[in-house]
Amino acid sequence: MDKDNITAYELMIKTNHYLIRGGELNDAQKARIARELYASRANNGTKRTFPEPHWYPDFFIPPQNEGKRLQTVVPMSPKTYIVADNAYEFEIMRLLFMFQPGKEVDGMIEKTLSRLKKTCFGYKGCHYADCFEAGLTVLRFLSTVAAGEVKWIKKQISVYSNHFADRKRHSGVQKYFWWILSEMSPDIALPEIARQKAALIEQINRGYAVKTGDEDIPFYIMRNILAQLPGYAEIANRKPYIEERSRKFKFDIRNSIL
Numbered sequence: 001m002d003k004d005n006i007t008a009y010e011l012m013i014k015t016n017h018y019l020i021r022g023g024e025l026n027d028a029q030k031a032r033i034a035r036e037l038y039a040s041r042a043n044n045g046t047k048r049t050f051p052e053p054h055w056y057p058d059f060f061i062p063p064q065n066e067g068k069r070l071q072t073v074v075p076m077s078p079k080t081y082i083v084a085d086n087a088y089e090f091e092i093m094r095l096l097f098m099f100q101p102g103k104e105v106d107g108m109i110e111k112t113l114s115r116l117k118k119t120c121f122g123y124k125g126c127h128y129a130d131c132f133e134a135g136l137t138v139l140r141f142l143s144t145v146a147a148g149e150v151k152w153i154k155k156q157i158s159v160y161s162n163h164f165a166d167r168k169r170h171s172g173v174q175k176y177f178w179w180i181l182s183e184m185s186p187d188i189a190l191p192e193i194a195r196q197k198a199a200l201i202e203q204i205n206r207g208y209a210v211k212t213g214d215e216d217i218p219f220y221i222m223r224n225i226l227a228q229l230p231g232y233a234e235i236a237n238r239k240p241y242i243e244e245r246s247r248k249f250k251f252d253i254r255n256s257i258l
Contacts, residue, residue: 008040009063009070012091016073020179022237023185025099033098037092048081054118055091056080059108072137074179074217076172080130082121083137090141095144109145124148125155127163135159143184153188161192174199176216182224193225200226207248216240219251226253 004012008115015033018025025033041060050056050123062070062085069084071077073081095110116122121131122138139156142149160177178196181189200222208215219240227236232253240251 006036007063008037008092009061009088011036012088012095013073015095016091017214017217020182020224022220030099034096037096038040038100040092048085050082052119054115055086055121057085058111058115060089060092061085063090070210072172072176074172074176074221075170076133076136076176077170078130078133083130083133086134087137090137094141094144112141113146113149123148125159127159127166132159132163132169133173133176136173136180140176140180140183143188147185150188153184157188157192175221177190178218178225179221182221186228190228193228196225197229201253202252204234204251207243207246207250209248210242215249219249221233223251 010094011033037060047061048056054202069078069081070088072084072087076083078087089112093105093108097109116138119134119138121134125135126132127135135156139153139160142153146152164174164177178200181193181196204219204222206220216239223235223238223240226232235253238252240249242248243250
């Protein structure tokens with residue numbers, strides 16, 4: 001976490017991946033990350049035009065990236081900038097809230113929550129087209145910066161539960177939801193985790209082909225989720241490995257209650 005010449009987007013991705021894998025940061029590292037993320041606000045890109053202005057970020061505008069949409073931390077392959085660009089702002093603001101809270105961050109969050117209450121994907125339960133995926137990025141944001149908004153959070157969860165199976169979705173959508181649950185308040189998350197248990201174990205047993213090297217991230221997410229359930233606490237510190245025969249990332253859940 002100590003590399004120079006890194007963009008705000010890359011820093012946000014690397015920081016999240018580091019935390020997902022169980023990494024810890026000291027106060028000085030958190031302050032440096034927050035400082036670099038704050039600096040990106042002054043050097044942001046050009047704000048895009050949408051039919052509804054409240055669909056778009058206000059504080060952290062993503063770089064143009066040669067016209068290509070930025071990928072989410074847990075890849076969902078966004079089809080629209082509504083998903084990609086909101087996720088970018090939410091994740092930066094979330095890290096600032098965690099690493100360097102204060103009046104400036106609180107003010108940005110308050111205004112963003114007000115903006116989201118005007119959106120169909122962030123408040124009105126819309127599940128059509130990319131509003132479904134956009135709603136997930138809102139859910140993750142809320143679960144950290146507005147954890148007391150239980151009714152709002154549960155409403156966003158219900159959109160996922162009621163409409164995930166409506167159509168074929170990118171494989172990353174389910175894993176993104178698991179990532180949200182892995183870092184959400186247990187009071188809300190545990191019943192959802194229990195409902196996802198069979199799908200989690202099925203995916204763990206299937207494994208992931210090694211391509212970019214980040215295919216271990218879903219295993220850490222699934223580990224972090226399952227370790228919260230009775231009988232799985234012992235896997236909390238296990239790491240995925242590359243199986244020599246299949247050349248796949250695998251994860252060992254033996255000796256746990258299946």
